[in-house]
Structures are given as structure tokens and as C-alpha cells.
Amino acid sequence: MEFHLLLLDRDSEVPTPHGSTTATLSMVIGSKRWRLSEAFGIDTQSDTIPPYICVSYALGEGHIESILGAGTISDRAVPCLEAAIAANEDIQAIWTAEFCMPNNTEKKQEFNRGYVYSHAEKVIIILDESTWEAINTIIRLDSTIVSDIQSAEEESSTSRLLEIINEDLWIQSLWSYQEIVTSPMLAFVGQTKNSISVDDSSLLNHLGSYLQTFGRMNSITSFDIRKNYPFLDALEDALVDRMLAFDGGPSAFALLSGVYRRTLNGEDCFLSLINILSIEEHNLATIPPSTTTEDISILSESFLSLCERKGDFSFVFCSNRRDTRPGLMWRPAPERLRPMTIWSSFGKEQSGFRVDGGVILKDMYRLTRTTSEIEETVMNALWKKLRFPDYKEKPTLEEVGGDVLARLRVMDYTGSSVYSLWAEGFFFPQHELPSNNDDFEVEIWISTTIQWAFGAPGVAIVKSKGDGMLIQPELIPGVFVGDKIASSGMELRIVW
Helix, strand or coil: CEECCEEECCCCCCCCCCCCCCCCCEEEECCEEEEECCCEEHHHHHHHCCCCEEEEECCCCCEEECCCCCCEEECCHHHHHHHHHHHCCCCCEEECHHHHCCCCHHHHHHECHHHHHHCCCEEEEEECHHHHHHHHHHHHCCHHHHHCCCCHHHHHHHHHHHHHHHCCHHHHEHHHHHHHHHCCCEEEEECCCCCCCEEHHHHHHHHHHHHHHHHHHHCCCHHHHHHHCHHHHHHHHHHHHHHHHCCCCCCHHHHHHHHHCCECCHHHHHHHHHHHHCCCCCECCCCCCCCCCCCHHHHHHHHHHHHHHCCECHHHHECCCECCCCCCCCCECCCCCCECCCCCCECCCCEEEEECCEEEEEEEEECCECCCCCCHHHHHHHHHHHCCCCCCCCCCHHHHHHHHHHHHHHCCCCCCCCCEEECCEEEEECCCCCCCCCCEEEEEEEECCCEECCEEEEEEEEEECCCCCCCCCEEEEEEEEECCCCCCCEEEEEEC
């Protein structure tokens, strides 16, 4: 893979006006001259690549003539680079997509942005002025001040801060998730003069504290925040996933959830996912050279194969229909993949390995059948984790099941409303399970390594016992809602 950098030209004077062009493809940014380097070959010149930072920003709608050759660039390009340089005066080399991506179509196709971001010294995110002002206001407000807000006008202004951040184009972008979770160091800065950068952990802490106080003040839950401010909520989850990345995660399942929540198309979704999983590979070699971005099935297959090579089979918990090819009927079909819920999960992988004709999933747990009651400890856990309303009297299982379903719908669960009851909790399948137990045997297996705060993803294995119509066993993905279950060391063998 080849890529360029903007390099600080230390020996040059700056006699020319802002944004001027020379024959050597250089420009003046922040009173210093920068030149576009020759192409670095990562395969052959990795030792000669200087330390660099990545600068990322939303392009916006305005464009100007490029100051480095033919074509146009975003009218935010130069101001954003100036802001990054002002906040990091000692930088000597910069990578930014508008100036440094290859122009050649074939080279652009193999270009691994995940590698570039993960090997940078730092990634600097430039947010527009209104977003940056909203973030700085949140940082300045402590919990006491927010809690003392009384008037409707003051309350409206606190809501507006969240709306501004939620509407930011960079925060809504698909590529923002990739940049957050792959960068070794991350800082946010505003497109304003003299902005002071904020690192990712500080932003997460301030944002989380503000959201908790805002929720208490307005009697709303995290589910309401998710519904009203989906991209802001996705930003918070991405920052959490970034923390998990330092511990070997997040899982492919978490990555799918992270990219699915953003403005995107199916092609860019898989390119971003493959970039994230290929941060140690120079080229996106998992994509066949002739692949076009319109071919979703090939990109999806590349992603699935890459996950398998890394030993992470958490994609099995996607809600998609299953593959029809022999030996792969446990696997989601190679199309745009969708997790069972679009919600933050924990755990670095669902470990497993391929065998002839199927797969073995490790660290799974088989649920215990019950006819009427859920264990009391499970019910208590559900109340706490899903924040049910206070019932005037002990609710029926039907009432609890209805409340669980309502919570799952907020998490973008699209499966069946008909659940099955187990001693450990509820299982909501993607489509309704057969009810004729004389003809079918149903086993529910859940992951003990991929978890939500309220449960875990799982699968139903449906087998024919007698004269039922089902001949081939079937795997149906689903959502388990109940208390956390410790690793049991059990393996699920799926061969058909």
C-alpha cells in the first residue's frame, strides 16, 4: 500500500499568500509551508515513514478549488488543518484523506485507512464551531449547576446542547466509528482559533456525567436518550468501544452495532468493518481485486471470512436469514449484516473454530427449560437493568414480558414478539419458535463471552423429533434477557 503525507517544509520561508500553490505541490497552513510527500510504500519503506498525526473532519457541502493540484476540496479543509496545527504546534507530518488518499482507483480500493489511523501518533478530530461550543459548555457545567436549572427556558437550553451534538455531521458519519476505535491516541478540537483539545476519556466522562444528570433532572432513562439523541448515544458507545479495544475488543458483533447506527450505505459499512479488523495488514487483501463497492455479497463474505480467521464467530448472532450452502447453514447469509439489537455489548469475541460441515462455538451455555416461573433473582435483576416502572402489585409474567419487549424495541430489535420462558430468563427469537413439542426439540444456547448489561445474544437450535415438517435442523438467532451467566466451558457443535 502507498500513501502520502503532508510534511512540514522547515527550510522554506513563507513569502507567498495564504493557500498559494507552487510547482512542488506545497501550501501555506498556519504561517508554515507544507508539501505533499512522494508516495511511501508501507510494504518496503515502513522504517522511513516519519511519525505523523491524522486529521479528520466532516467535509460539509461547500467546496473550493484544490490548492494541491486539480479538482476541488472541502472549504473546511484548510481551516481544519489550521486548527489541528494550532492545537499541536510540534507536529511535523499530517495525514488527511482529502490531500493524502491515492487518486488511482485500484490503489484507492486496496487502501487500508484502519492501518493508517492505528499507526498514527494521534488522531485529531475537528468539530464545527457550534458542536465545539456545545461540548465546551457541557464540560464547564458541573452537576450542581445543571441540577439547579429551574426555568423552562434554561431546561430547553440544556436540551439544545444535546441536539447540537446529535446533529453534527462528523458524529453521524460511518467513518467516525472506525477512527475512534482504531486510533492509539484521540483528541477533539474545535474549528476555532486557540481551541484547547479534549482527549477521548475526558469527553466520555464529561458527557456521561452530563447525560446522567440531565436524565435525572428530566425523569428520563438511557432508553429515552437513545431514542431522542441516537447519534450522540452512538458517540458515547463508540468511546466505550474504544476503551474495550485496548483489551482485545470490541467483538465483530459490537463493531456491527457501532457502524449500523450511523449514516451509511451497505458498501461503506463493510469497507469500514474490514478496515477496523485489518489494522495490522498493509493492504485490504481480503477483498478480491475485481470487487466493486456495489457487490455487497462479496464484501460481506470477505468480512465473515476475516472474522473466522481471527477466531471471532460473534457474527452468528446477527438477525439475518441463514446461508443456504451446505456446511454454512449456521452462518448468516453474505448480505448487509444486522445484530439482534443495536446496543452496546461487552466482550472481545465469540471464540470458536470451523470443522468439517459446520462450526463449534466455545463458552456457550444451554438454558434450562421451565413451565411457569422465572427465578426470583432473575426478576430482581431485570427490574434493575431494564428500569421497569414500579408495579402497584406483583406483575404477571405476561406484563413483564411485554415490558421487556418494549425495551428491546427501543434497542432496534426486529424479531418476534413471542418469547419462550426459561429458568434463567426470557428468550426472544428472530422469528417465532415452533410450539408443537411433540414434533420439535428446541434448545437455547447463549454466549457467555458476548454480553449486554441485560443479557446476551444466543441461538435457538430447532430439531425435528418425529413427523414434523422440519427435516433440516434450523438455527434461529435471538436475544436472551436475564441475569449474567458465568462461563460454563460448554461447546455448541453445529454441523449441517
